[in-house]
Amino acid sequence: MLRRLRTIPVVLSYCELLSQVAPDAVLINFTNPAGLITQAISAQGKVRAVGVCDTPGGTVSRMAQFLDVPAYEVSGSYTGLNHLGWVCSLQAGGQERIGELLDRFEELQHFDHRFAGFDPAVVRRVGAIPAEYVYYFYDPGRYVHGVARAGSSRGQDVLKLNTELLAALAAAFSEADVHAAWSVYDTLLGVRRDTYMRTDTDGDSGQGEARARRAAAGAAAIDSAAIGGYEGLALRVIDGLSGRAPGDVIINAPHGALLGLDPGDVVELPARVDTTGLTPLAVPELPRAARALVEQVKEYERGTVEAAMTGDASLAAVALSQHPLVPGITAARELIAEYRERHGQHLAYLK
16 A cells, blocks of 8 residues: 555556546556556546456466366456455356366365465355455465565565566667567566465475576577467457457456445456447356455555545555554554655655
C-alpha cells in the first residue's frame, strides 16, 4: 500500500494528459497491483482503462496442461481481485473438473510450483483453487520464516536479476549484438520464472540450480520466441477492441456488482473483448471464505485510493490498518510515518 501512495498520483497525472490528447483512448494498465491502480483511474474518471495481469490466465493454462486437455477445450472461471483470486470452475470438454483438481491438489502442486505454497486441506475447505499470490494471505507466518531463512525476499531476488539483466543488455547493445541481448534476456527471464516465489515459500530461491539448467539448455533463438505474459494479454485486448480477433480475456475492470461489491469497484474476472468494449462474463459465486477476504481487501483498496486522491495522511493509515496482513492501526501509523520519513519527497502531498 505504501508504494501505491507514491504511484497513484503519478498515474493519475498521466491519465489527465491522456484525456487531453486522446480522450477516446483505452488505457491498458500494467502498473501493479493492476486492480488497485485501475480502481484509482476509474475513480478519477478521466479515461477508460482496463487492468491486465497474466497470473489468472497462466493459472488456468497450467491446470489445463495438468489435466492434459488442449487449451481451446478449457474454460476457466477466475474470480476475485488482482493478486487475490480463485479458479472456482474449470470446464474441459464440456465437463466440470474443479472437483478433480481439488481431489488431486497434491499432484497439481508437484506439477507446478505456483501451487506448492498452499496447504491442501485449506484449499479443499475453501472449495476453489487459489492463484499464487493468495499464499501471502493464507500462510503469512511461513512467508516471514522463509524470507528470514533465505536472508532475502522475492522482491530483492527480482531486483538483483533485473540489475544483472540491464547491465548485460547494455553490454550486448553496445556491441550491436541483438542475438546476445536476446540470449541473456531469455536466460534470465527463464531463471526468474523457474524460481518465482521460491524464496518466500521455501526459504531458498533455487537460482543456482535454475541457472545451471538454463545454461545447459541454452537460450532459445530470437526467431522462435513466443509472445506471452503481460504483453500477450495486452495484445489480445488490443486485437479484440480493434475487431481483429474478438475473444475472452481475464481483466481488471469496474464490475464489482458481479461479486457483490460496489458497482464501481474494480474486480478481476473473465470478459468478452470486441469492438463494443469489454463485456463481463457470468462468474460463479465466490466461496464464503474467499468472499470475506475479498471484501476486506477491497475496503482497504477503496481507502487507499481515497487517501491518495485527497492527500489525507490519516485516512491512509486507517486504510492500511484494514488490510488483513497489518496488525492494527498502531502498526499502520508507524509504517506510514517510517515510509514518509524515507520517501518524503514523493509523499509531500499527504497532509
